[in-house]
Amino acid sequence: MRRAWSILTAAALATAGFLAAGPPAAAADADLVRNGGFEAGLTGWSCSAGSGAVVTTPVHGGTSALKATPAGQDNGRCSQAVTVKPDSTYTLTAWVQGAYVYLGATGTGTTDVSTWAQTPGAWKQLTTSFRTGAATTSVTVYTNGWYGQPAHLTDDVSLVGPDPGGSVQLPAAPTGLTAATPTSTSVPLSWQPGAGATGYRVYRGDTLVASVTGTSTTVTGLTPATTYGFQVSATNAAGESPRSAVVTATTGPTDPGGPGDGGGQLPPHALVGYLHSSFANGSGYLRMADVPASWDVINLAFGEPTSVTSGDIRFQLCPVSECPGVETPAEFKAAIKAKQAAGKKVLISIGGQNGQVQLATTAARDTFVSSVSKIIDEYGLNGLDIDFEGHSLSLATGDTDFRAPTTPVIVNLISAVKTLKAKYGAGFVLTMAPETFFVQLGYQYYGSGPWGGQDPRAGAYLPVIHALRDDLTLIHVQDYNSGSIMGLDNQYHSMGGADFHIAMTDMLLTGFPVAGNTSRVFPPLRPEQVAIGLPATTNAGNGHTAPAEVNKALDCLTKKQNCGTYQTHGTWPALRGLMTWSINWDRFGGWEFSRNFDGYFGG
Structure with missing residues (x-):
């Protein structure tokens, strides 16, 4: 919260090849394409932006065929790398159905080739040939449609030519x-x-x-x-x-007392907000007792560290000199109990813009657990909100696989939260408010190393989310104070409109390959675990979204209606709701944000 990130992004377009002809393959040649009839699903094939699927009708041969659907600026390309012999002639064929269906090969070492079907209708066979270069040992064969066109079908793909041989054979199926x-x-x-x-x-x-x-x-x-x-x-x-x-x-039924639903007491659609309890700014101070009933989860902002590396977290009410009208600690605690009696959850939020926390040692981890426990116990809170920003993850630069983190600031944070969960049990509410930089940008960049000038911390929250997904009540990524981010449509989306929130949320609910590596797929979260994070007013952060655009995003994600240029990969009526920075700023804006939420969900 209260932090702006500037993220530079760039995109590149690939060039197309040219048609070349060649002699037919000799009888002794081999077909080198693996799973060319798609009888083993998409095994061996990689499809852009999740565009490919296997269908059982219509097919050209066997029982399966490939159906690929272009969307936005994605042309529905499915490709396969094939090992070949240098200085040899190969013939590439496929049966296709649909208009503007392309078949081609790249990386030939000579002239890359392509051919295409120009009319829809019945199955048509496409054929093209090429000769490999003197040092070429691998080519990529592909099929794709065209932008803005309907789905197309491909079946019985083959690449016939000299067998490169080799001692390594395909492994046996498990x-x-x-x-x-x-x-x-x-x-x-x-x-x-x-x-x-x-x-x-x-x-x-x-x-x-x-x-x-x-x-x-x-x-x-x-x-x-x-x-x-x-x-x-x-x-x-x-x-x-x-x-x-x-x-x-x-899978088993939902545990009615489990953390996935905040102890079974969150409403189907919840409104989450941050209450400025420890500081004042231009939005003004708001007493806990005066928070309207619209708010289902109230995050106390903030518990902050005594030093960056100590792990020692403290929380105190805003001083009277800074916040005239602040309640006494006894009044504050009584108001919390009243909210909880009304079914609300009150959490301590750790971090924020100024609260940098680095749990680089086990001693810091243990201090974090004990000090956070003390705050929860003193105020009788329901759980914890992790709002680590900026340099809190500045040491998270050594991991290259989110499923097996090794850097101490990540490993110790995961361990600390699991310890707190074990201490307080099934009703412990755990929420997270990472920035898009630390989550969705992992689709493009993740881990240590040179990423074209990008900060290697991009996506650094992913191992934390993944390790705690079974303990996580809610994640509400901050869809603000962000640069443009690429969605699963491989297009960049900017803050302030429905498409940005649709694209960012769709990534969480669909899952995505991390840094473009299809062997490292971040699994989808459950819709009841996800809320959309927005600033309450134009004063609260960059990327304020007008209520009408918020409602469009909710329509698209929960009903598949009012979708703009971004097409979701599913429909999620159980999407939990919205989060905002902040309750104080919403009051400053005449309660526009919460009134719109109540109006949309009938609260």
Whole structure:
């Protein structure tokens, strides 16, 4: 909160190839495309912006075909890297259905090629040929549609030419896939190894959800009381095996006392706000007793550290000299109890713009736990809001996989929160308010190393969210004080309009490959865990969104209505609600934000 980030972003466009002709393949040549008939789903293929899916009708051959749907500035391209011999001639063919369907190859080392179907209707065969360069050992074959066109179909793709051979063969498919006892949001899986495998990919339906080297994993982020189908494939340097047989598992029911719903007492659609309890600014001081009933979760801003690295967190009411009319501690505690009696949750929020916290040591971690516990106990609070910003994660630069963090500031924060959760039990409410820089920007940049000048902390909240997803009540990313961010449509979206909130929220509810790496897919969060964070007024932060645009975003996400240029990957009527910075600023603005929320959800 109260911090502005300037994020520089850039995008590049790829160039198209040219058609070339060549002689037909010899009879002894091999077909080098893996899973060209899509009988093994999308195994071996990578589709841009999640545009590809396998269908069972219509098909050209076998029982499956590829259906890819262009959206926005994405042309629905699906591609595969194929090992080839240098200085050799290859013929690429595919059967397609739809107008403006392209077939081509890049990285040939000579002249890249493409051809296309110009009319819709029945299946048509596309054919093109090329010769590899003297040092070319791999080419990429692809099929795509065109911008603004309907979905297109592709089937029976082949690349016929000299077999490059090699000693590494595709691994055998894993066997014996079993599911252990599920929780309400996770399923443990294990399987027997596939001969020749060096790694494994786990699929939920056609969605890749994990890449591991061992023969077990736990799939998390699932919806309670829901049946899922899982498969696993084996990988090595030669590629990916067919998938195993499907195993199904049904998650358990929602624990009515569990943290996923704040102890079972949050309303279906909740309004979250921050109350300036420890400081004053231009919005003016507001007593706890005077917070309107619209607010379901009230975050006390802020608990702040005695030093950046100590882990020692303190909270005190704003002094009278700064906040005339401030209540006494006894009055404040009594007002909290009254709110809780009315079904509201009151949390201590740690951090904010000025509250930099770095838990770089286990001693700092333990001090954090004890000092936060003291605040919760003294004021009788329901839980904790993590609002780490800026330099709180400045040391989080060594992780390259959000699923296995190693940097101390991340590992110790996760451990501290889990300790607090274990201490207070199922009713403990845990919320987070990261900035888009630390979450959605992970779609483009993540981990340490040179990212074209980007701050290597981009996406640094992802391991925290992932590790705590089963304990997390709400996440409300700050959709403000941000630069433009790329959505799953590979387009940049700017603050202040419905599309920005739709795109940012869709990423959380759909999941996304981290830094473009499809082996590191951040799994989706449950819709009841997600609220949209906005500034209450133009004074409260950059990116204020007019009520009409807020309602458009809610319409699109919960009803698939009033969507703009961004098309969501689902519809989520259980989306929890809205968060705002802040309750004080909303009062300053005549309660416009909360009145609009109440009007939309009938509160």
